[in-house]
Amino acid sequence: MPSRVQRIIVRRDDNLGDIVISLPILKALRANYPRAEITLMIKEYQRVLCEIYADSFVDPVPLDRFEKIAKKYDLAFNIDYFGPGNRQKQLLRPGKVNHINAVPGPRGRPIVRHLLDGLPAFGIAVPRIIDPHFAVSTNVKANVNRWLREVGIGKKNGMWIGIHVGSRISGKCWSIKKFTRLSSWLHRSFDARLFFFGTKNEELAIRSVESKLPDNITQSVIDQPLDFVAGALSRMDFIIGNDSGIGHLASAVKTPTVSIFGPSSPTYWRPSGKKSIIVYRKTRDNKHKHGPLLSVEDVKQGVLLCIQQHIIRDKFPALDHLRVHKKLHIERTAKGIIIRSGKRGPACLVSDGWRRVKQIIAFIQKSNSFRETLREFPDAEALLNLFILHGIIRQVG
Numbered sequence: 001m002p003s004r005v006q007r008i009i010v011r012r013d014d015n016l017g018d019i020v021i022s023l024p025i026l027k028a029l030r031a032n033y034p035r036a037e038i039t040l041m042i043k044e045y046q047r048v049l050c051e052i053y054a055d056s057f058v059d060p061v062p063l064d065r066f067e068k069i070a071k072k073y074d075l076a077f078n079i080d081y082f083g084p085g086n087r088q089k090q091l092l093r094p095g096k097v098n099h100i101n102a103v104p105g106p107r108g109r110p111i112v113r114h115l116l117d118g119l120p121a122f123g124i125a126v127p128r129i130i131d132p133h134f135a136v137s138t139n140v141k142a143n144v145n146r147w148l149r150e151v152g153i154g155k156k157n158g159m160w161i162g163i164h165v166g167s168r169i170s171g172k173c174w175s176i177k178k179f180t181r182l183s184s185w186l187h188r189s190f191d192a193r194l195f196f197f198g199t200k201n202e203e204l205a206i207r208s209v210e211s212k213l214p215d216n217i218t219q220s221v222i223d224q225p226l227d228f229v230a231g232a233l234s235r236m237d238f239i240i241g242n243d244s245g246i247g248h249l250a251s252a253v254k255t256p257t258v259s260i261f262g263p264s265s266p267t268y269w270r271p272s273g274k275k276s277i278i279v280y281r282k283t284r285d286n287k288h289k290h291g292p293l294l295s296v297e298d299v300k301q302g303v304l305l306c307i308q309q310h311i312i313r314d315k316f317p318a319l320d321h322l323r324v325h326k327k328l329h330i331e332r333t334a335k336g337i338i339i340r341s342g343k344r345g346p347a348c349l350v351s352d353g354w355r356r357v358k359q360i361i362a363f364i365q366k367s368n369s370f371r372e373t374l375r376e377f378p379d380a381e382a383l384l385n386l387f388i389l390h391g392i393i394r395q396v397g
Contacts, residue, residue: 004074005033005036005074005075006035006036006037006074007036007037007039007072007073007074007075008029008033008036008037008038008039008073008074008075008076008077009038009039009040009041009058009069009070009073009075009076009077010026010029010038010039010040010041010076010077010078010079011041011042011060011061011063011066011076011077011078011079012040012041012042012060012078012079013041013042013043013060014080015168015245016046016226016244016245016246016248016249017244017245017247017248017249017269018245019042019046019049019050019245020049020132020134020245020248020249020251020252021111021112021115021132021248021272022079022115022132023049023050023053023132023133023134023252024112024115024116024127024129024130024131024132025079025100025115025116025119026040026050026053026054027053027127028116028119028124028125028126028127029053029077029124030052030053031125031127032124032125033075036074036075037055037056038053038054038055038056039054039055039056039057039058039073040053040054040056040057040058041057041058041059041060041061041066042057042060043059043060044057044059045225045226046226048225048226048227049134049226049227049230049249052135063078063097066078066097067096067097070095070096070097071095073095074094074095075092075094075098076095076096076097076098077097077098077099077100078097078098078099078100079100079115080099080100080101081101081102081111081115082101082102091121091122092121092122092123098122100115100118100119100122101115101118102114102115102117102118103115103117103118105117107267108267109267110267110268110269110270110272111268111269112130112131112132112272113130114268116130130272131251131252131272131273132248132251132252132272133252133254134230134249134252134253136227136230136231136234136253137227140227140228140230140231141231141234143228143231144228144231144232144235147228147232148235151219153193153219157191158190158191158192158193159186159190159191159192159193159237159311160192160193160195160235160236160237161186161190161192161193161194161195161236161237161238161239161240162194162195162196162197162232162233162236162238162239162240162241162250162255163179163183163194163195163196163197163209163239163240163241164196164197164198164239164240164241164242164244164246164247165179165196165198165202165205165206165209165241165242166198166199166201166202166205166241166242166244167241167242167243167244168244168245171263172242172243172244172260172262172263172264173242174242174260174294174299176205176208176209178295178296178299179209180208180209180212180213181296182240182296182299182300182303183209183212183213184212184213185296185300186303187213187214187217190307192217193217193218193219194213194217194218194219195218195219195220195221195232195236196209196210196218196219196220196221196222197220197221197222197229197232197233197239197241197246198220198221198222198223198246199222199223200222200223202222203220203222203223206220206222207220226249229246229249230249230252230253231253233246233249233250233253233255234253234254234255236250236255237255237256237311238255238256238257238258238275238303238306238307238310238311239255239256239257239258240257240258240259240260240299240302240303241257241258241259241260242259242260243259243260243261243262243264243269247259247271248271248272250271251271251272251273251275251276252272254273254275255275256275256276256277256306256309256310256311257271257275257276257277257306258277258279258299258302258303258306259271259276259277259278259279260279260280260294260299260302261278261279261280262280262281262293262294266278266280275306275309275310277302277305277306277309278302279294279298279299279301279302280294281294281298297391301390301391304388305385305388308384308385308388309385321368321369321370322364322368322369322370322373322384322388322393322394323368323393323394324361324364324365324392324393324394325341325342325345325391325392325393325394327341327342327343328340328341328342328361328392329342329343329345330357330358332354335349336349336350336351336352337349337350337351337352337354337357339357339387339390339392340390340392341390341391341392345390345391345392346390346391347390348386348387348390348392350383350386352383356377357383359377360373360377360380360383360384361393363376363377364393370384
């Protein structure tokens, strides 16, 4: 059938994060119908992300109107998360709307995996690499470099950290006060330059945070085309933000992300890829705690874990300096050693021997160095990362 299909239309009427999540679906359609003319029905500002998968674009229409338009094409697809009928038994229908929906499956997988599971029912092969990806063009990279020069940002010293203070759903947003405190800590601890990303509607919140910080450490990227935003995101060492489309776009350009989650499930809605750090907590009834209720210390731990896993330490010497918490509580138990950073710090259970743990902590107190500690204890990296995550040892600038 692919050889007989000449015209395809695909509707995806949703927001930025949803378009990024749909990129592997569009890639699969383009690969399975290489000779067909594909029209994408998506919002105008999103089109720069999908140009390699489409021959033309049209503005979205309501689903009932789309059903009439579908008759003019050989195949018509509507991408959504939860659609009609059992998707696993759905057959490909020429001239009708074919719904690509999230197929129920094993728990613990991201939503993009559930969407891709709906393709085989239509005879569409699933791509080998399922994570959304957006390739920043050479022209966009040049535009970003030109912009950096124009705003007076020269050679990169220290880290460049992206921050997104907004989200389409206000209930997902961390407070401006907390973002301000976190931003100040990022600058002090890592000599970081901070880039604030957002829409025109988020500019007031961004300016509020910037006004509390030194003038020479911040730069905003507001209301810019998405390909330019993607190019700027690709230059960041990592980005911090609420559960939003910016996090998904950052992940699509392979930039590490620290996402503040809740009440949405991070299992389904987290940015894809191996460089995605999620900060969330569950309540006693096993529901996700609202992201706005998470503390600054909660998010700091996510940042430190991101740095440990995804930042090249030799590139930023400031990351090497460690300091042991002043009031450690160490307790032997039948299950292992429990260590706390103060009376109220999170409990850290380790299986390493009592003597070894004491030796490592004593060495850090003496050297204050991550690298020197690893030279002395080559197999201690996982333990050091665990200590940093729980505040037992801290990175200092």
